Amino acid sequence: MTLYPPVEPMLAQAAEALPGPGVLAGGAAYEQKFDGHRAILFTPAMPGGRVVVQTRRGSLVQDRFPDLVAAAERQLPGGLVLDGELLVWDAEAGRLSFEGLQRRAAARGCTAPGLAAGWPAYFVAFDVLQLDGVELLARPYRERRTLLEDLFTDHALAAPWTLCPMTTDPATAREWLESWTDVSGVEGVVAKGMNQPYRPSVRGWTKVRRRDTTEAIIGAITGTLARPQLLVLGRHDPAGRLRAVGRTVPLHPEQARQVGEHLAAPGPGHPWEGVRFASTWGSRDVLDVTLVRPDLVAEVSADRAVDRGGVFRHPLRFQRLRVDVTARDVPGFGAGAVAAAG
Incomplete structure (x- = not known):
C-alpha cells in the first residue's frame, strides 16, 4: 500500500x-x-x-x-x-x-x-x-x-x-x-x-x-489570593519594565497554600494593568488573572524552549518560593532558564 x-x-x-x-x-x-x-x-x-x-x-x-x-x-x-x-x-x-x-x-x-x-x-x-x-x-x-x-x-x-x-x-x-x-x-x-x-x-x-531551575517574579495568578491556581511570571527588562515570561502548570494544593500565605493585592500602578495573557504560548485564548504585588520570587523548573524575546514556550513547574531573595536578584528578561539568585 x-x-x-x-x-x-x-x-x-x-x-x-x-x-x-x-x-x-x-x-x-x-x-x-x-x-x-x-x-x-x-x-x-x-x-x-x-x-x-x-x-x-x-x-x-x-x-x-x-x-x-x-x-x-x-x-x-x-x-x-x-x-x-x-x-x-x-x-x-x-x-x-x-x-x-x-x-x-x-x-x-x-x-x-x-x-x-x-x-x-x-x-x-x-x-x-x-x-x-x-x-x-x-x-x-x-x-x-x-x-x-x-x-x-x-x-x-x-x-x-x-x-x-x-x-x-x-x-x-x-x-x-x-x-x-x-x-x-x-x-x-x-x-x-x-x-x-x-x-x-x-x-x-x-x-x-532537559529542565533547569531558575527564578521569576510572580506578577499575577489565576484563582484567589488565598488559593492561587497557577502563577503568571515576569522578569525586568533593561528599562526596568516587568515583562511576562510564562506561566506555571496548576499548583498542587500544598503549593497553593504555601504561595497564598505570601501573596498580596497590588497597589496602584501595577505594570500589568490592562495586559491580557494567553492561556498557552501562541494561543488566542486569554487567562482570567488577578494581579498581585510583584515582589514575590518563585523558583521554577523550565525547559530550554525559549523564544528570542525571552518568553518560555512551555509551562513552568513551580518548585518553591524564594523568600530569601528579592526581585532585583532575578535574572533579567531574555536570560532563559539561567539561575542567578543562588
Missing part, C-alpha cells in the same frame, strides 16, 4: 527520566529531540508528481518551504516518505531560530522565497515510513532505522537533510540530555523501542526535555 497525506504521526509521551533498555520492546534507541516543527515529507512515486510537506496536524505547507521542495526534487528518490523535524537557520544570527521557523510556516505565496534566503529550512529525519513506494509502518524500528541510514549513505545526503543522531547506549543518551541540550535547537531526548512498529497517532515513544 502506498502512503498518501495526511498521515497521522506517531507521538511521544512526556516523562521525567529516560526509560532503561529493559523497559522498551527489544531494547531502547535514544534520539536527540530537536526544537522545531514536526513534519512528514512525501516525494512523488510517479513522474510529474509533486513533493508534499505535511504538518503534525495534517496541513500541507510545501508552498511555504520552496527551498526544501527544490532540494527534495534534486536529491531524494521517488516514493519516499520521511518523518522528521523542520528547522530554520537564522543566517544573520548564526543560530537555529524557532521564530524564523514560525514566520516561514506562516508565509504565503510570493513572500516564501524571500524568507527562505534569510532563514533556510533544514529537515532532520528520524524515521522512514515508505521507501521505493513500499510502506514500512509494520516493520520494527531497528529495520526502519537501518533503511534510513542506508538512504543517507546511498544518496550521499547532506544539507538540508540531516540524519537524526541515535544511540542505544543509555550513558550516551544521558550525556546528550545533560550537555547537548546546551546546543541551540536540541531540547531533549526521545526513547523508542527497537522492535516497535510505527503506530500513527499513538503515544508510543517517550520524550524527556
